[in-house]
Amino acid sequence: MTRVLMLFLDGVGIGRKNPxxxxxxxxxxxxxxxxxxxxxxxxxxxxxxxxxxTVLPVDATLGVPGLPQSGTxxxxxxxxxxxxxxxxxxxxxYPYSTLxxxxxxxxxxxxxxxxxxxxxxxxAYPQKFFDYIERRRTRMTVTNYSCLTAGIPLRRVEHLExxxxxxxxxxxxxxxxxxxxxxxxxxxxxxxxxxxRLTTAYDFVxxxxxxxxxxxxxxxxxxxVRALEMIDALLGGILxxxxxxxxxxxxxxxxxxxxxxxxxxxxxxPVPLILAGKAHAAxxxxxxxxxxxxxxxxxxxxxxMEVMCADAGAPYSP
Numbered sequence: 001m002t003r004v005l006m007l008f009l010d011g012v013g014i015g016r017k018n019p020x021x022x023x024x025x026x027x028x029x030x031x032x033x034x035x036x037x038x039x040x041x042x043x044x045x046x047x048x049x050x051x052x053x054t055v056l057p058v059d060a061t062l063g064v065p066g067l068p069q070s071g072t073x074x075x076x077x078x079x080x081x082x083x084x085x086x087x088x089x090x091x092x093x094y095p096y097s098t099l100x101x102x103x104x105x106x107x108x109x110x111x112x113x114x115x116x117x118x119x120x121x122x123x124a125y126p127q128k129f130f131d132y133i134e135r136r137r138t139r140m141t142v143t144n145y146s147c148l149t150a151g152i153p154l155r156r157v158e159h160l161e162x163x164x165x166x167x168x169x170x171x172x173x174x175x176x177x178x179x180x181x182x183x184x185x186x187x188x189x190x191x192x193x194x195x196x197r198l199t200t201a202y203d204f205v206x207x208x209x210x211x212x213x214x215x216x217x218x219x220x221x222x223x224x225v226r227a228l229e230m231i232d233a234l235l236g237g238i239l240x241x242x243x244x245x246x247x248x249x250x251x252x253x254x255x256x257x258x259x260x261x262x263x264x265x266x267x268x269x270p271v272p273l274i275l276a277g278k279a280h281a282a283x284x285x286x287x288x289x290x291x292x293x294x295x296x297x298x299x300x301x302x303x304x305m306e307v308m309c310a311d312a313g314a315p316y317s318p
Contacts (some may be wrong), residue, residue, distance in 0.1 A: 006207070009209050009231065016250050024228060025040060041272040054282075058300070062296050068256070070093040071094050077305035079103060080140055113151065121165050144273050170234055171187065191234050245277070248275060250283075
């Protein structure tokens, strides 16, 4: 049985190999570099593969003019449907209203539940968040809405305190200021170990990190490098704990942004799809099968579902 741990990094594309504008190149990322055989995804570098990992550039524009946005990009990634084409434009940060039925019917969480597989959205949220969405449910992210409609409970402070969730800021340092003074901060490596341990209890585990997109909009090299190095330390904790003989690690994004700090806006750059561990070559082959020479965000979900459902003896039908 192939289990999947997905790290979703908002707003990280494949940029130029220029450390003056691309913090992905400038940052100290020893764990990522070691995983990728010393390489970092950069423009002009095509797909590559080793015994351990496959890296593919994936189109985020989806054949629709304009700059990709989070609402439609995340809908495409997490449903396998071309969301910007469905609504005729890129839209965000929240999903366009007409995409809500698409998310309800086709999200990866809905599909996994229907396939009899278990799933976990590992991000924990403070009580203030739950109070807010009770009043403003229209302003929910794709991942939040996917969980709500698939019956996957969102994680709360108690999950964070018992070690079965991870804070959106990774360490949990912000939680005392959010009304939860009892939350003890942890290291990024411990957060990564938590995510890896969750794969022993669930078939699919998702962790979402938003600060990469935020720092890209701020055009902050210092902040961007800090966010990336936090993720790299998290990755170190994952790799020290996870069993890659049974689990596929997936790292990807919804659109470009922080890889080019010369602009405050999103970019047209492709995003990386990093596949490491069990079935990485098979998933990459399926992504390329669905997308041909130019795979895009919509081809990731069906490839993952095919591999996970094949293991369970239930063929996947997109």
